[in-house]
Amino acid sequence: MQGNTATSVGAYSNGDDALKAITDGSGKPGEKSETRHDALFERVSARLKAQVGQDVYASWFGRLKLHSHSKTVVRLSVPTTFLKSWINNRYLELITSLFQQEEPEIMKIEILVRTATRSVRAGIEEAVAAVETAPASQARRMAGPQTVAQAAAGLTEKAQQRQPSHGPLFGSPLDARYTFDTFVEGSSNRVALAAAKTIAEAGASAVRFNPLFIHSSVGLGKTHLLQAVANAALASARSPRVVYLTAEYFMWRFATAIRDNDALSLKETLRNIDLLVIDDMQFLQGNSIQNEFCHLLNMLLDSAKQVVVAADRAPWELESLDPRVRSRLQGGVAIEMEAPAYEMRLEILKRRLEVARLEDASLEIPAEILNHVARSITASGRELEGAFNQLLFRRTFEPNLTVERVDELLAHLVGAGEPRRVRIEDIQRVVAKHYNVSRQELVSSRRTRVVVMPRQIAMYLSKTLTPRSFPEIGRRFGGRDHTTVLHAVRKIEDLIAGDTKLSHEIELLKRLINE
Numbered sequence: 001m002q003g004n005t006a007t008s009v010g011a012y013s014n015g016d017d018a019l020k021a022i023t024d025g026s027g028k029p030g031e032k033s034e035t036r037h038d039a040l041f042e043r044v045s046a047r048l049k050a051q052v053g054q055d056v057y058a059s060w061f062g063r064l065k066l067h068s069h070s071k072t073v074v075r076l077s078v079p080t081t082f083l084k085s086w087i088n089n090r091y092l093e094l095i096t097s098l099f100q101q102e103e104p105e106i107m108k109i110e111i112l113v114r115t116a117t118r119s120v121r122a123g124i125e126e127a128v129a130a131v132e133t134a135p136a137s138q139a140r141r142m143a144g145p146q147t148v149a150q151a152a153a154g155l156t157e158k159a160q161q162r163q164p165s166h167g168p169l170f171g172s173p174l175d176a177r178y179t180f181d182t183f184v185e186g187s188s189n190r191v192a193l194a195a196a197k198t199i200a201e202a203g204a205s206a207v208r209f210n211p212l213f214i215h216s217s218v219g220l221g222k223t224h225l226l227q228a229v230a231n232a233a234l235a236s237a238r239s240p241r242v243v244y245l246t247a248e249y250f251m252w253r254f255a256t257a258i259r260d261n262d263a264l265s266l267k268e269t270l271r272n273i274d275l276l277v278i279d280d281m282q283f284l285q286g287n288s289i290q291n292e293f294c295h296l297l298n299m300l301l302d303s304a305k306q307v308v309v310a311a312d313r314a315p316w317e318l319e320s321l322d323p324r325v326r327s328r329l330q331g332g333v334a335i336e337m338e339a340p341a342y343e344m345r346l347e348i349l350k351r352r353l354e355v356a357r358l359e360d361a362s363l364e365i366p367a368e369i370l371n372h373v374a375r376s377i378t379a380s381g382r383e384l385e386g387a388f389n390q391l392l393f394r395r396t397f398e399p400n401l402t403v404e405r406v407d408e409l410l411a412h413l414v415g416a417g418e419p420r421r422v423r424i425e426d427i428q429r430v431v432a433k434h435y436n437v438s439r440q441e442l443v444s445s446r447r448t449r450v451v452v453m454p455r456q457i458a459m460y461l462s463k464t465l466t467p468r469s470f471p472e473i474g475r476r477f478g479g480r481d482h483t484t485v486l487h488a489v490r491k492i493e494d495l496i497a498g499d500t501k502l503s504h505e506i507e508l509l510k511r512l513i514n515e
């Protein structure tokens, strides 16, 4: 953290701030208070470094400067909006308490963004720092599970291709690698990809489906696709105003705005956007926040602005959501993405290899190994990336990896997306045998008592023992509607609660299925 005397006002956009910086503290301009404030800043910096550790400190606070200091308010500055929100989000409390330990009159710490032009290099350094120090889930959001060098390479390449003059208005950071070009198409995501491209190219006025709701189980590319929509829309000639947010960021942003009496200006900003992209919708919580979200959604949809949402389940399954929000989300089109087939998995691995070769042209992974990984890692894009990174890493020490060795190395990833590795077919087979009906009858349209109950039990077990969604289960049971599955699951849950015999029978079936 470098000290910045209050006299270097040229970097600040706000003249009042600069003036205050000179005349702060005792109310008199002069070297004395500057030196005292610099010394205070240095002491707090040292304590912060001791608390968070050298690495985290260098990543997040290396470019933090003292901006100004009044009796009760200390203003610090950073070069980018992203750094500001990151520090505000995660470290503001800590920094405030460190300042207060030094000077108890201090009430508030504010983080400002310096107006200096942001270099591409700064963006890369920041992304790299973020990947190195962020917790796994956050780092994934920003750079995916690629190596840090790859993340930087991706950004450099992108920056060379185009240096957008504008980004999203505000919100969670966009990963420049998440584009339509890097998104591998397959039968499991074709419809979702086509819808996403149409929106990015045409905008809301030309599109009939609004909101677009993409859902899938974890790691199947929702974030990648949503960010590709935002990145492509931003690069388009229409120059729409785009906001990409995770639901968690939305909650945090609104909560801070309400706390700072700034909700009106936040709403004003959101009112003027053309495209709202919201990820991880399942995490939206809290009555007042949902209320705000509902207003925003209504306002955007009613004025024909496009909204794109992703979640780990369909809109009708988002039971924690306010019914008004749920109903508005159901008013558009919901598209599910499924697990990638073998060809698609292989293509994802090949693309990863191409990117890695940009860094190291001598890199070779034999086709036999890639095919084998694509065959064994069936769960999701995320596990595939994890597997690929393992291969890259191991290659350095073990240049001649065999298929057997790869199996050992990746054992923890095989079947990782489906922890119980139970298939719906297995459930149908076991339930059919137990109740002495055929599997065909279970998936048929027959509605006789003898088959209805076993079918409902099989649906219930499919929901509880596999990560499959209601519509997916419905499709596996003779193309039934998701509401039929929902009804079956609720009915069996109710019955189990009051019927010990049935509850034991279901436990027995679970054991048989897991055998």
Ligand SMILES: Nc1ncnc2c1ncn2[C@@H]1O[C@H](COP(=O)(O)OP(=O)(O)OP(=O)(O)O)[C@@H](O)[C@H]1O
Residues within 6 Å of the ligand: 144, 145, 182, 183, 184, 185, 189, 216, 217, 218, 219, 220, 221, 222, 223, 224, 225, 280, 312, 348, 380, 381, 382, 385
């Ligand atoms: N079709 C695809 N083409 C290329 N990469 C993909 C594809 N699907 C997934 N991936 C990669 O797999 C990783 C996980 O994808 P992503 O984070 O988008 O999944 P997600 O569905 O948002 O997961 P979660 O539900 O956990 O948020 C990403 O690095 C992404 O680039």
